Amino acid sequence: MTFGNRSSNVTGTKADYYRKRRLNVLFIIAFTVLAVASFFITIGFGTYHISLFDSLQVFIDHLTGNIRDETADLYIWEYRVPRALGAILVGCSLSIAGVIMQNDFRNPLAEPYTMGISSGAFMGAILSIVFGISLIPFLSGIWGMVGNSFLFSLLPVAIIVVIGRFKKMTPGLMILTGIAILFMFSSITQIIMVTAPAETMADAYAWRVGSLDRIRWDHLPVIAPLVIALCILLWFFYKRLNVMYAGDKPSQTMGVEAQKTRMVTLVLASLLTATTVSFTGTIGFIGLVGPHVARIFVGSDNRYLIPAAAAFGSAFIILADTVAKVSGPDGLPVGVISSMVGGPLFIWILVRQRKSAWM
Amino acid sequence: MDKKIAIVLVVVVVAIVAVAAAVLLMNNNNNNTDPNENIQTQLQIRGNVDGNYTIDSKDMTLFNEVMDGKKALKDYPLADVNADGKVDATDKSLLQDLLDRKTGTSVYVVCQDNNGETTTQVVKYPLRNVVTYATNMQLPALYAGAADYIAGYFSKSYDFAEGGLSKGVDLKGSSRTISDAAWSNFTKLDADLKSQGGVGAVLIDYSGIAQFTDARMADMEAAGIPALIYSSADATDEITTVLTLGFLFGGDCEKNAINYAKKSWDIIDYIDGKLKNRTKDSYISFTMRIYIAQNDSTFNYIGASAGGIPYYKINSEFAEKYKGSSSVAMTGPESLSNYKDVNALVNVRSMDWNLTAADIKEEIVGTWEYVSSKGVSSQECFKGFEDKLFYVNNLLPGAVKVAYAAHGLYGDLFSMDWADGILKDFVDMKLNPLREQTRDTVIPYFDYEDYKAAKG
Structure with missing residues (x-):
């Protein structure tokens, strides 16, 4: 009887496990499908007047090499399609970066913004916008700004890594260092912006709130391979990351060098963030919300959490950008919409959930 | 029943009081006509009774007829020379002084106030020691020949075209802002010039009026410094601004300004005449490379003076979206996507001159391929x-801008050679900003063909 009960419990646990796994996969598939569907929806929205059906027709016409309306093709294929693809990549990368950082620091508030990465990117952009400085000599104009943002967004993590080589840093100390760097960068950029001419300040502000309207086809060969490669690479860390939930010392006993893993994944997540924010500007919130929402539904197992956050982040940003494109006379930056819509949504989800999804 | 009668009585009394008040108010308006209403004039000076380009004996003749009641003041508002609402011996004496171009005469100048309404400011003749703000006003002053009379300027953006300002003091403002430090430099300059009567006037382009806050305007009023404000970015207003400033500076400035204005009007009349039986083209105006000029922007007037129809007049969606008098940056490649039926895009851009062939190529390619720091690409x-x-180069004299815009709009009617000839005519006037320039050192106009040629 006892044995039988025990057997029945084991069977039940196993069934629950498979059911949960199926649900996790279902969540990932559902949001991936939503992201793909949103891609086809978003190309129908923008300043140029075209119906959703016609925009799809233009898209198909282009793919089949049967371009019938060159004007529509210009706006749909040249501008809206890369923007939509950019939205997917940005949502995916920022969400995954958030997962990694929250995991690394065992802190629900960790994300690219609180780690100073976004403020570093902004400072790099400001140097280009206000002073026209490009830190990479052979880059100029918009690419100079991208280069600056990329380099500066890596600085906070570089500082943490360097300090970590000389002094043992706890996750808490790391995140506090990141916040300190965030404030340092913010104060420097504030000083620069206060003295900048009004029109330059407007451009800097536009960068600050983040927008996808700068994404073009020629940016995607830079962004896409890096984002895809880094996302896959980070996913392969899922076992180590799962072990790290137990804490540094228990991880050590389980054969995972927590500090080393933390540093490696942190650098990779920073590269992932830098790759996208240097093109789009600071798109806040998704790095924080994406991981939490995904965690509520799929739990903390990084094998599912990483792809789930990526799928949710992509769908969320592409839908937010669709709303952004039709807001105001000529659209609004997606950063504004993602925070405006994401904030209440996040609070609602947090209030509705019965148990803590965090750890 | 009594109650109903009482109510009716109250209603009747209220109605009578309301009608009486309205009649009184309307009469009141009639008795105190605003002296700045209904003014249509080329030379913006009170005393220019006939509203033409100068003050001469014909104005005195007309003035006498107005004073004698043979002609109505409302038809000749500038007969009220001192803007006190009536025409009397004081006005006559003042007009005589203006006819004599008597030094020290108070000249009542018609201009704008800081709300854009017509007003009158008083300056001493001849006008000296002026301070200027913004290129759109500085160039008319220099075209009027005022280089020697500019005591200071808040900013200088174009080294060669605005080179004539260098005799004045740089007050260290910028093209977009007048800082407190720059304002302090201005008040110091006024104090330094006290022995010469202080700053004679501040010449302000209306598009920069935001820098002249109520507090600053009050400071100027308290110091007795008149503000002469004109919408001088408008090509046609620029002509009357040059004419008026030329009169105020006096002597050769007046003669040159009259030549300048007559030549300018001849060009605009010529364009009008040639376009009489022609279907007009629509256009959208731009400034600062990627900013769409709103419906009432002064930058819209260049195309209109060249015989074009502003696009907002034929597209209600555009009209609604671009209401206002400023300009709005295009946010991306789709900004113009719904206006494919427009005939022309007139982009007004200030480009300094005294250029080499290499400079010209660089400027053309740089402008055509401009990408804002926000990432908005002009080409896209x-x-x-x-x-x-x-x-079209915004630094050129207004009529030259109009001529090149006419070429851009109606190339079959107005050739490039014709527009170049007009530029040469103005260069030959020996105007300070265009000193010793030729077609090879100035970019007056460029289009896609020029861009392709420059790009090689």
């Missing part, structure tokens, strides 16, 4: 409109 915004887009 104008993609599909390349053959409709042309740039």
Whole structure:
């Protein structure tokens, strides 16, 4: 009887496990499908007047090499399609970066913004916008700004890594260092912006709130391979990351060098963030919300959490950008919409959930 | 029953009081006509009774007829020379002084106030020691020959075209802002010039009026410094601004300004005449490379003076979206996507001159391929409109801008050689900003063909 009960419990646990796994996969598939569907929806929205059906027709016409309306093709294929693809990549990368950082620091508030990465990117952009400085000599104009943002967004993590080589840093100390760097960068950029001419300040502000309207086809060969490669690479860390939930010392006993893993994944997540924010500007919130929402539904197992956050982040940003494109006379930056819509949504989800999804 | 009668009585009394009040108010208005109403004039000076380009004996003749009641003041508002609402011996004496171009005469100048309404400011003749703000006003002052009379300027953006300002003091403002430090430099300059009567006037382009806050205007009023404000970015207003400033500076400035204005009007009349039986083209105006000029922007007037129809007049969606008098940056490649039926895009851009051939190529290519620090690309915004887009140099005299815009709009009627000839005519006037320039050192106009040639 006892044995039988025990057997029945084991069977039940196993069934629950498979059911949960199926649900996790279902969540990932559902949001991936939503992201793909949103891609086809978003190309129908923008300043140029075209119906959703016609925009799809233009898209198909282009793919089949049967371009019938060159004007529509210009706006749909040249501008809206890369923007939509950019939205997917940005949502995916920022969400995954958030997962990694929250995991690394065992802190629900960790994300690219609180780690100073976004403020570093902004400072790099400001140097280009206000002073026209490009830190990479052979880059100029918009690419100079991208280069600056990329380099500066890596600085906070570089500082943490360097300090970590000389002094043992706890996750808490790391995140506090990141916040300190965030404030340092913010104060420097504030000083620069206060003295900048009004029109330059407007451009800097536009960068600050983040927008996808700068994404073009020629940016995607830079962004896409890096984002895809880094996302896959980070996913392969899922076992180590799962072990790290137990804490540094228990991880050590389980054969995972927590500090080393933390540093490696942190650098990779920073590269992932830098790759996208240097093109789009600071798109806040998704790095924080994406991981939490995904965690509520799929739990903390990084094998599912990483792809789930990526799928949710992509769908969320592409839908937010669709709303952004039709807001105001000529659209609004997606950063504004993602925070405006994401904030209440996040609070609602947090209030509705019965148990803590965090750890 | 009594109650109903009482109510009716109250209603009747209220109605009578309301009607009486309205009649009184309307009469009141009639008795105190605003002296700045209904003014249509070329030379913006009170005493220019006939509203033409100068003050001469014909004005005195007309003035006498107004004073004698043979003609109505409302038809000749500038007969009220001192803007006190009536025409009397004081006005006559003042007009005589103006006819004599008597030094020290108070000249009542018609201009704008800081709300854009017509007003009258008083300056001493001849006007000296002026301070200028913004290129759109500085160039008319220099075209009027005022280089020697500019005591200071808040900013200088174009080394060669505005080179004539260098005799004045740089007050260290910028093209977009007058800082407190720059304002302090201005008040110091006024104090330094006290022995010469202080700053004679501040010449302000209305598009920069935001820098002249109520507090600053009050400071100027308290110091007795008149503000002469004109919408001088408008090509036609620029002509009357040059004419008026020329009169105020006096002597050769007046003669040159009259030549300048007459030549300018001849050009505009010529364009009007040639376009009489022609279907007009629509246009959208731009400034600062990627900013769409709103419906009432002064930058819209260049195309209109060249015989074009502003696009907002034929597209209600555009009209609604671009209400206002300023300009709005295009946000991306789709900004113009719904206005494919427009005939021309007139992009007004200030480009300094005294250029080499290499400078010209660089400027043309740089402008055409401009990308804002926000990442908005000029080429992307104008993609599909390349053959409709042309740039006109905003630093040129108003009529020259109009001539090149006419060429851009109606190339079959107004050739490039014709527009170049007009530029040469103005260069030959020995105007300070255009000193010793030729067609090879100035970019007056360029379009897609010029861009392709410059790009090689």
